[in-house]
Amino acid sequence: MGGIDNLGIETKIEEREDFVNFKVKPLFVTFPKNEEEVVKLVQYAYERGIPIVPWGAGTSLTGAVSCEECILVDMKNMSQILEINEVDWYVRAQPGVNLEFLNRKLMERGFLLPPDPASFFLCSIGGAVSNSSGGMRGVKYGTFRDWVLALRVVLPTGEVIQVGEPFRKNRAGYDLVHLFTGSEGTLGIITEIWFRIIPVPRETQVSLLSYMPDLDSTAGVIQDMRRAGILPEIAEYIDNDVVHALNSQLNAGLRESKGGLLMLRVLAQDLDRMMEILNRWGGDTVQLNQEEWERVYSLRAQSAIALKAISKEMYVEDIVVPVSRLMDAIKRIRKLEEKYQVKMPIIAHIGDGNLHPNILLSDRQRAEELFEEVGKVAIELGGSVSGEHGIGVQKAKLMGIQVKAHGGIKVLEIMKQIKDIIDPKGIMNPGKYVELAYREAKSDR
Ligand SMILES: Cc1cc2nc3c(=O)[nH]c(=O)nc-3n(C[C@H](O)[C@H](O)[C@H](O)COP(=O)(O)OP(=O)(O)OC[C@H]3O[C@@H](n4cnc5c(N)ncnc54)[C@H](O)[C@@H]3O)c2cc1C
Structure with a gap:
């Protein structure tokens, strides 16, 4: 060796x-x-x-x-929680800690790290930070980007740095914490993380499960909810193909309905107004107790696993559009389904305009063409090709198109220069993300 x-x-x-x-x-x-x-x-x-x-x-x-x-x-093997600070409200941990385990330990002390990618029971916090992952509570609490205070990083040259400070208000220099957050392992290896934490919310929340007539009306609910100034903790959607996959693959026992399921968790004080909006859009809504809600939340988290059990080939889209453009996005996705004669089961963090149409085609070429067309829908509607899953190899070309269209090629050049400064030999997770997006965009000039 x-x-x-x-x-x-x-x-x-x-x-x-x-x-x-x-x-x-x-x-x-x-x-x-x-x-x-x-x-x-x-x-x-x-x-x-x-x-x-x-x-x-x-x-x-x-x-x-x-x-x-x-x-x-x-x-x-680097999976220790190093410190939970109950006064400064941070937790310091090594990157290999499992996210669910960390939150269990925090909750024992009355605290919470809110972002909850649906892979929370599998993923590491180092991966979640490097991906700037989002999740089901993202509509209220944002993504990992909003919760990282400081990092220790081994740079590609072997030097070790610490960026950020273990508190929120810090204006000392360029924001390198957020440069490394979401850098997908291309700028260094994170060895320690300080997260902001909050006390477990004490407000009374209610959990709703609404059987919707279709995805368009679900988008209508979300838009009206925002107009009404209701900020849910969770607003998640799965269409009936996903419900069916959960039933057939994981014995979920969920009721199937034409238009899929909207899962909502809102403050008790917003319940009446929320119900009025749901009724207006034809939702058939039930209120869940805590145990029922936890089951539904867990099934939602396993939705991608259920789809994967049906089809080994799986291309997971992660587009985001402004919530005001949700209906346009849905119309265009439906048109693409007609064009390709394929149904894309949709999982969505619908509350923040983040849609995951899943392409389960075994014909790779068609799948990749469709994947690209869906990404372009987001770009054309002023959105993004990735809200939370990141870019990797798969979305580099689309990222190049997006950044060039919305910001200009100069933005990609700056990103590439940053990569070159920090990783002069180009050894750190090479050939992906910014490097690949820049290469693709340049060759397409
Ligand atoms: C069933 C399922 C559901 C999912 N749901 C969501 C969701 O709701 N929201 C969401 O955002 N994502 C979701 N994902 C995607 C993914 O699980 C998350 O983004 C997750 O946070 C990645 O964590 P990981 O530990 O598996 O990272 P990995 O996949 O191992 O790595 C991710 C990236 O981080 C880098 N990396 C890992 N550790 C470090 C480190 N210590 N230092 C530097 N770089 C590092 C890797 O090189 C890679 O670029 C889902 C995935 C699955 C399988």
Whole structure:
């Protein structure tokens, strides 16, 4: 293994796949136990010019951990919660901590880290930060970007830096915390994270499950809810194909209906107004008790897993449009379904305009063409090709098109220059994200 054994770090030879079947064929997989071991690994890669790729839990949906002949750095052995500060309201932890585990520990102390990607029970916090993941509570609490205070990072040269401070108000310099958050492992390996936490909310909330006539009326509910100034904690939608997949693959026992399910959690004080809006749009609504809600929330989280059980081939879209353009987006998605003669089951963080139409075609070429067309719908409606899953390999071309169209090629040039400054040898998770988006956009000039 060319000297890697001499580093004294646990190492294995194995191939992997991520959740959507992107291949990971590393030279070897390593399992560092602490930051010093990460530094040794990065220095080893830097000296030899070998690609090095961090791996959290591999639930990426965009090929962000795929690689060949790289060193794969699996962070699972760096999984300690280092400090929960109940006065300064932060938690400091290593990147390999599982998100659900972290929140369980926080809740024991009355605190919460709100972002909850539907993979919360699988994913690592390092992966969630590097992806700037969102989730079901995103409509109220935003994405991971809104919760990271500070980071320790091993740069691609092997140097270690700390960016940010463990408190909210800090104006000392450019915002590097948010440069590394969402950088998809292309700028360094995160070894420690400080998250802002909040006390578990004490307001009384009510949970609603509404059987909707269709997705258009669901969009109508969301738009009227916003006009009425109602901010839900959760506003999630799954169409009936997803409900059916949950029933057939996970024995969910959910009632199937033509138009799918809208799941809402709102403050008790907003219940009457919310019900009035739901009724107006034809929702058949039931109020859930806490136990029923937890079951529905958990099923929603497993929706992608149920779809994956039906079709091994799965392209997960992650488009976002301004909520005011939701109906236009839905119309155009329906037209694409007609054009390609295929139905895309939709999971949506509908409250913040984030739609996941899922392409389950086995014909790769058609799937990729459709994938691109759906992405372009978002760009043309003033939205984004990714709200939370990130770019990886899969959406790099679309990202290039979006940034060029909305911001200009100069923006991509600046992003590429940042990558080059921090990673002069181009070893850190190379050939993806900004690097690939820039290359694609330039070749398309
Ligand atoms: C069933 C399912 C549901 C999902 N639902 C959601 C959702 O609702 N919202 C959402 O946003 N995402 C969702 N995802 C996508 C994904 O699970 C999340 O984005 C998750 O946070 C990624 O975490 P991970 O630990 O698996 O990271 P990985 O997939 O291992 O890695 C993700 C990226 O982070 C980098 N990385 C990992 N660890 C580090 C580190 N320590 N330092 C630097 N870079 C690092 C990797 O190189 C890669 O680029 C879902 C995925 C699945 C399978």
